[in-house]
Amino acid sequence: MSKAKFRVWRGDAGEGELVDYTVEVNEGEVVLDVLHRLQATQTPDLAVRWNCKAGKCGSCSMEINGRPRLACMTRMSTLDQSEPIAVTPLRTFPVIRDLVCDVSYNYVKARQIPSFTPDPSVKPGEFRMQQEDVQRSQEFRRCIECYLCQNVCHVIRDHEENKEAFSGPRFLMRVAELEMHPADTADRRLAAQEDYGLGYCNITKCCTEVCPEHIKITDNALIPMKERVATRKYDPLVWLGSKIGRRPADTPKVPNT
Amino acid sequence: MTQTPLEPPRLERAEIGARTLRTDNWRRQPMINGAILLVFVVYATWAILVNENYFVEPYISPFYSPCLVTTCAEGAGWQFVPWVAWLTPSILIIGVPMGFRMTCYYYRKAYYRSIWQSPTACGVKEPHKKYTGETRFPLIIQNVHRYFFWVATLFNIILTWDAIIAFRDHEGNWGHMGLGTLVLLINAVLLWAYSLSCHACRHTFGGRLKHFSKAPVRYWMWTQITRLNAKHMEIAWVSLVWVGLTDLYIRLVASGTITDIRFF
Numbered sequence: 073m074s075k076a077k078f079r080v081w082r083g084d085a086g087e088g089e090l091v092d093y094t095v096e097v098n099e100g101e102v103v104l105d106v107l108h109r110l111q112a113t114q115t116p117d118l119a120v121r122w123n124c125k126a127g128k129c130g131s132c133s134m135e136i137n138g139r140p141r142l143a144c145m146t147r148m149s150t151l152d153q154s155e156p157i158a159v160t161p162l163r164t165f166p167v168i169r170d171l172v173c174d175v176s177y178n179y180v181k182a183r184q185i186p187s188f189t190p191d192p193s194v195k196p197g198e199f200r201m202q203q204e205d206v207q208r209s210q211e212f213r214r215c216i217e218c219y220l221c222q223n224v225c226h227v228i229r230d231h232e233e234n235k236e237a238f239s240g241p242r243f244l245m246r247v248a249e250l251e252m253h254p255a256d257t258a259d260r261r262l263a264a265q266e267d268y269g270l271g272y273c274n275i276t277k278c279c280t281e282v283c284p285e286h287i288k289i290t291d292n293a294l295i296p297m298k299e300r301v302a303t304r305k306y307d308p309l310v311w312l313g314s315k316i317g318r319r320p321a322d323t324p325k326v327p328n329t
Numbered sequence: 330m331t332q333t334p335l336e337p338p339r340l341e342r343a344e345i346g347a348r349t350l351r352t353d354n355w356r357r358q359p360m361i362n363g364a365i366l367l368v369f370v371v372y373a374t375w376a377i378l379v380n381e382n383y384f385v386e387p388y389i390s391p392f393y394s395p396c397l398v399t400t401c402a403e404g405a406g407w408q409f410v411p412w413v414a415w416l417t418p419s420i421l422i423i424g425v426p427m428g429f430r431m432t433c434y435y436y437r438k439a440y441y442r443s444i445w446q447s448p449t450a451c452g453v454k455e456p457h458k459k460y461t462g463e464t465r466f467p468l469i470i471q472n473v474h475r476y477f478f479w480v481a482t483l484f485n486i487i488l489t490w491d492a493i494i495a496f497r498d499h500e501g502n503w504g505h506m507g508l509g510t511l512v513l514l515i516n517a518v519l520l521w522a523y524s525l526s527c528h529a530c531r532h533t534f535g536g537r538l539k540h541f542s543k544a545p546v547r548y549w550m551w552t553q554i555t556r557l558n559a560k561h562m563e564i565a566w567v568s569l570v571w572v573g574l575t576d577l578y579i580r581l582v583a584s585g586t587i588t589d590i591r592f593f
């Protein structure tokens with residue numbers, strides 16, 4: 073057993089400050105354990121969101137020493153305990169209280185994406201596909217919706233005004249997932265650029281760095297999506313070809329969201 | 330009795346003044362990357378502009394190959410483009426490898442972070458007031474990367490040829506090999522590795538498909554390229570440094586500062 077110094081952001085609706093605590097730490101504990109001990113012993117009104125304590129529900133996202141992490145997966149032994157450990161709410165989203173944020177931005181963005189669109193003439197159970205057809209999407213399906221990637225992305229983290237135009241790595245990855253699905257017939261490439269703001273991403277890979285599921289968001293979803301958009305929108309040869317041949321229609325984003 | 334409807338409180342982000350609360354050394358990586366890029370750019374600019382010591386039978390510097398202009402050193406390249414003596418022949422062709430690397434997805438990350446500071450490191454506030462990313466001119470031009478990929482592939486063929494003809498001695502007889510030959514050979518291999526691990530290449534040869542099981546050959550190619558692609562960053566750095574060293578080696582031999590070691 074040892075003691076650690078914590079600096080936890082406390083406050084309501086944006087106004088608040090870092091408050092110092094000294095708290096007991098036992099071997100093998102994670103940051104979330106220590107926050108729970110704080111609740112139990114010193115400050116019962118500390119708000120913190122959590123559920124599974126196993127890195128699978130994506131609820132306990134916060135920033136620990138300035139790095140977006142899951143509190144339940146951040147071992148105390150990996151942190152330098154000679155200095156105070158700063159625990160703050162996600163910076164990109166509005167705070168409800170203490171460490172709990174309002175992440176509804178993400179739900180709005182999720183609803184704008186046209187969902188899986190199979191060919192209506194293919195009856196249920198008729199479509200056949202192989203493992204290699206779905207392996208790319210399966211990587212993206214590991215997502216636990218923790219929104220750490222959305223939080224760290226500088227496009228909206230440092231520029232609140234871009235939230236309107238930019239859906240963030242999580243949802244651009246969702247677009248990529250559907251675009252790579254063999255049974256999907258919608259074309260979301262134009263929408264990816266014009267409605268979800270793929271062009272804002274400058275592929276600096278912070279989303280990939282923080283993803284607790286180690287999804288290669290930038291390399292496997294965002295860059296392949298940028299290449300698809302380049303084909304759809306910026307490739308003069310493809311454009312010439314499309315003037316001659318027929319091109320299927322672009323699927324617009326879902327209205328009224 | 331009238332009721333005043335309860336307004337939900339307007340939520341704001343947490344007020345945290347500091348640019349970042351990170352305690353690790355987040356400045357280190359962008360500084361190292363920025364420094365290497367800077368050294369390379371300064372050296373390459375000088376090497377391109379000096380217009381001398383880029384050719385010594387049978388070696389030609391990658392900064393000057395293919396040498397297409399009439400003023401190229403005797404014996405170097407295919408001299409057919411009319412040119413003026415004071416202008417370096419490199420200017421005509423250097424745009425290709427330069428453009429390829431400038432629009433490369435990996436180098437973009439490297440210079441956006443280390444030079445443009447957007448962002449310097451993850452979770453560190455960037456110094457810019459406004460940000461539009463690659464949505465408009467000039468950065469929208471990054472979308473031409475695939476064209477650079479194709480032209481650079483052509484250049485790779487030429488630079489591979491440069492390495493092959495380095496197996497001739499200075500009189501043109503085959504069956505020679507010097508340290509310079511080895512240097513050029515490694516250079517060609519690294520350039521191929523760089524091109525083949527490119528994201529545009531990965532997309533073109535398979536990534537763009539939806540239905541892999543219907544295209545087994547392209548799926549196989551995509552799988553191999555994907556494996557290389559995972560190392561694209563490392564290959565990008567090694568090949569960059571090696572191109573510089575190749576030029577340096579040939580320059581030293583051409584100027585007579587050192588003599589080429591002959592294996593056979």
Ligand code: SF4
Nearest residue numbers: 225273274276277279
């Ligand atoms: S790679 Fe793109 S989406 Fe991911 S954090 Fe960087 S800018 Fe945002």
Ligand code: SF4
Nearest residue numbers: 215216218219221283
């Ligand atoms: S992609 Fe990764 S970081 Fe983003 S929400 Fe999903 S699990 Fe979290």
Ligand code: FES
Nearest residue numbers: 124125130132144
């Ligand atoms: S509590 Fe579920 S991910 Fe941390």
Ligand code: FES
Nearest residue numbers: 433434435527528
């Ligand atoms: S060369 Fe780096 S991504 Fe194409």
